[in-house]
Amino acid sequence: MEGITGAEYRAVHHRHFPGVDRYYMPFITPTQDRVFTPRELRNISPERNAGYRAVPQLLTKNAGDFNWAAGELFAMGYDEVDLNLGCPSGTVTAKGKGAGMLADLEGLDRFLDGVFSASRGKVSVKTRLGLRDPEEIFPLVECFSRYPISLLILHPRVRQDFYKEPVRPDYFARALEVYPGPMCYNGGLRTPEDCAAMQGRFPQVRHWMLGQGLLADPALIRRCQGGPALTRQELRAFHDELYHTYLDIFQSQRNTVFHMKELWNYLSVLFDQPEKPLKRIRKADASPAYESAVDELFTHPFLSEKGE
Numbered sequence: 001m002e003g004i005t006g007a008e009y010r011a012v013h014h015r016h017f018p019g020v021d022r023y024y025m026p027f028i029t030p031t032q033d034r035v036f037t038p039r040e041l042r043n044i045s046p047e048r049n050a051g052y053r054a055v056p057q058l059l060t061k062n063a064g065d066f067n068w069a070a071g072e073l074f075a076m077g078y079d080e081v082d083l084n085l086g087c088p089s090g091t092v093t094a095k096g097k098g099a100g101m102l103a104d105l106e107g108l109d110r111f112l113d114g115v116f117s118a119s120r121g122k123v124s125v126k127t128r129l130g131l132r133d134p135e136e137i138f139p140l141v142e143c144f145s146r147y148p149i150s151l152l153i154l155h156p157r158v159r160q161d162f163y164k165e166p167v168r169p170d171y172f173a174r175a176l177e178v179y180p181g182p183m184c185y186n187g188g189l190r191t192p193e194d195c196a197a198m199q200g201r202f203p204q205v206r207h208w209m210l211g212q213g214l215l216a217d218p219a220l221i222r223r224c225q226g227g228p229a230l231t232r233q234e235l236r237a238f239h240d241e242l243y244h245t246y247l248d249i250f251q252s253q254r255n256t257v258f259h260m261k262e263l264w265n266y267l268s269v270l271f272d273q274p275e276k277p278l279k280r281i282r283k284a285d286a287s288p289a290y291e292s293a294v295d296e297l298f299t300h301p302f303l304s305e306k307g308e
């Protein structure tokens with residue numbers, strides 16, 4: 001997820017909470033310059049992604065740019081590259097990229113033809129149901145069916161739903177009936193109960209992608225597998241290692257605190273009455289203020305501990 005689940009997050013998460021079988025990276029946008037930026041290189045370098053399976057994701061509407069970047073990534077040793085057809089952001093869709101590509105079926109078909117006729121490795125696709133109308137998924141699935149997509153990850157919302165409107169699992173069910181290849185479900189899985197309910201509904205689906213639910217509870221997969229709930233001590237250890245890793249890499253308290261704030265937007269739901277210290281975290285712009293606010297938050301009980 002853009003801005004949050006970079007290489008540092010993935011490595012620290014994997015060390016503390018093993019169980020993710022593939023981390024999909026935040027998208028990178030290849031350009032005609034045919035170079036990765038230093039920031040992109042930090043995210044994709046194989047050394048920083050060692051010890052777990054990572055899948056780089058590309059956001060582009062140009063098949064030549066996709067093929068160049070995918071070729072470089074396969075040469076680095078990645079065995080799968082993902083295509084982003086889901087990003088709903090206005091600046092992305094206005095350029096006809098991300099979910100914007102779903103608006104032009106013929107253009108998408110030409111793009112996929114250009115990608116799959118040249119591809120030297122597995123290409124997966126992350127998509128939404130369409131731009132405005134969920135019925136758009138049916139012609140889209142027909143188009144996807146013509147290509148050897150290694151995994152079709154379907155987030156059952158349209159672009160206009162952004163991340164706000166409810167997910168539409170009924171449309172996932174209908175797409176599953178007609179799409180012949182492997183599919184992955186993504187969207188709104190926040191608790192072990194959510195995961196169990198969807199797995200019960202779609203027993204034939206073998207791939208499940210977690211997003212915001214895993215950010216809010218880094219131990220969600222362990223819990224889905226019947227393991228114990230996250231403890232405050234575990235969260236503290238995870239937090240502290242991530243925070244110190246960022247300080248080392250960025251050599252900037254401000255940048256580190258900025259990154260940690262993004263994560264607290266999700267993690268704060270674990271605590272009882274997080275509002276006051278959370279406000280202090282959001283105001284902090286250097287380590288002393290940030291650390292003191294985090295210490296305060298960790299004196300609050302976990303919501304899960306309250307009822308016990």
Ligand SMILES: Cc1cc2nc3c(=O)[nH]c(=O)nc-3n(C[C@H](O)[C@H](O)[C@H](O)COP(=O)(O)O)c2cc1C
Pocket residue numbers: 001002003025026027057084086126155163186187188189209210211212213
């Ligand atoms: C802040 C943010 C950044 C995201 N960045 C990406 C991204 O880079 N690539 C991608 O495929 N999806 C991205 N997503 C979408 C998520 O991967 C996921 O599809 C979406 O949040 C729905 O699933 P969830 O309910 O499990 O989070 C992002 C979502 C958010 C909220």
